Amino acid sequence: MMNRSMKSSIPELLGTLGSSIFSFFLAWEMIRRYCPRQVLDFLGKFFNKVSNFFNPNIQISIYEFLGNNLKPHDAYPIVEAYLSVNSSKTAKKLKAEKVKDSNKLVLSMDEYEKITDEFQGIQVKWVSTKVRSSQRPMPMGIFSSFEPEKRYYKLVFHKKNRDFVFGSYLEHVMKKGTEISQKNRQRKLFTNSHHKSWSYIVFEHPANFDTFAMDPEKKEAIVEDLLTFSKSKDFYARIGKAWKRGYLLYGPPGTGKSTMIAAMANLLDYDIYDLELTSVRDNTDLRRLLSETSGKSIIVIEDIDCSLDLTGQRKKKEEKKEIEKGKREESGSKVTLSGLLNFIDGLWSACGGERIIVFTTNYVEKLDPALTRRGRMDKHIELSYCCFEAFKVLAKNYLLIEEHPLFESIRLLMEVTKITPADVAENLMPKSPKEDAEKCLQNLIQALEETKKKEEMKELEKKLDEVKTEEKMKDTEETAKEKEETIEEEKQEELKKDV
Ligand SMILES: Nc1ncnc2c1ncn2[C@@H]1O[C@H](COP(=O)(O)OP(=O)(O)OP(=O)(O)O)[C@@H](O)[C@H]1O
Ligand SMILES: [Mg+2]
Secondary structure, three states: OOOHHHHHHHHHHHHHHHHHHHHHHHHHHHHHHHOOHHHHHHHHHHHHHHHHHHOOEEEEEEEOEEOOOOEEOOHHHHHHHHHHHHHHHHOOOEEEEEOOOOOOEEEEEOOOOEEEEEEOOEEEEEEEEEEOOEEEEEHHHEEEEEEOOEEEEEEEEEHHHHHHHHHHHHHHHHHHHHHHHHHHOOOEEEEOOOOOOOEEEEOOOOOOOOOOOOOHHHHHHHHHHHHHHHOOHHHHHHHOOOOEEEEEEEOOOOOOHHHHHHHHHHHHOOEEEEOOHHHOOOHHHHHHHHHOOOOOEEEEEOOHHHOOOOOOOOOOOOOOHHHHHHHHHHHOOOOOHHHHHHHHHOHHHHHOOOEEEEEEEOOHHHOOHHHHOOOOOOEEEEOOOOOHHHHHHHHHHHHOOOOOOOHHHHHHHHHHOOOOHHHHHHHHOOOOOOOOHHHHHHHHHHHHHHHHHHHHHHHHHHHHHHHHHHHHHHHHHHHHHHHHHHHHHHHHHHHHHHO
16 A cells, blocks of 8 residues: 555655756757767767666677768678568568569568577677768757768677578578579669669569470470570689670571560570670670679570671661661760670679570671671571471460461471571461461461562572573673674784785
């Protein structure tokens, strides 16, 4: 039982306590606002030392940005990804963020939330926190020395687990976090066409190797090669080679070179850097752009034959490329072949791993051998006209059929006709809801017959041209002979006159 005097002193006590807390915070706020920076730093250090002395814990902070500049810290998103899985199971306060350009929601620890993590039987604590923005007021409400908020994760653990945390635990966090962020991330298609540096859009091309029309054996070999490459980190490290691989894709227009690049990126989960050489000013810019690419990426240079030649002069490819050429000359690009070769196997390749370089061309024979030699372009892949096996893949993709009585006629026609997969795909695409599989196959047969006729006509025209040139040669031979004879006759007559 409380006596009367005690009862009456409780409100007084609470009052005094309240006013002391209020005075403490007021004093602290005054110090924080008006005290010189150096004094604040000194006080901070002093309190840290005192608390460190009594505290058995060690803490590591991982900031979102490095130092005072806003350079993102690579480790922060990895830790965030690692904690997102853990925190979604144990944390009570979560925040959900929408991934840019997608409908996916990613959960992570809310600010000032704590979770416990356990690895190999040892427990550690993670705290999500931030340094508040500090605005130091000046007279008339003007703010100076504005410092934005800094978010960071704090890892807290007991002193005795120092070696364990610095060794296996942090390694585990980085490995798992990288795996998770790779899985969550959206892939990007970077281009340099309008800017000095890369700009990107989200890469959502549906191409894949299952739907890619090609001879099945060749296709399997390519897939195997790509997968082996992506798993060969240790192998490349052992043989002392940069972890990169070059592919040269060549073949006529519409045979699937660009589609294959998209399928490669989807298979390996890589970003694509579509390098427009015509927009690169010089070799220095080229080097800079390439050093800005990230690992796990495919660097693509399309139509390499009309981008460069040995002397750095531009080559003509065909009429439609003329416009591009004009643009390039306007932009004054001075990238040289040697600059490009340097980039492929020079210094920059040592600045990070797992890159694939793909060149495409319609005219492989025009390329400088220095560019295509093995070691630089490790694999040369010819993408050619559609064969029957490739057609079957397209028929399955477009018409959902694997067999049909018309297949045999198509097979026979394909053996004697050159048609690109792009043309086959176009014919197999129903043009109206009324067009069924049979109608589409008939369309293809018609297209094949027309192409065959055209090819035959071309062949005949070629033969006719050959005959004509032969005859012309004959004619000129005959006229030359006639001329020779007339000259000979004239000579004889002159001789006679002389006699
Ligand atoms: N092998 C293929 N498998 C599946 N679809 C293909 C294939 N080849 C071409 N296509 C289809 O044809 C279209 C054009 O192909 P793509 O752009 O890949 O050709 P390309 O070889 O890059 O041509 P270019 O030399 O003109 O750049 C694609 O959108 C795709 O639908
Ligand atoms: Mg292409």
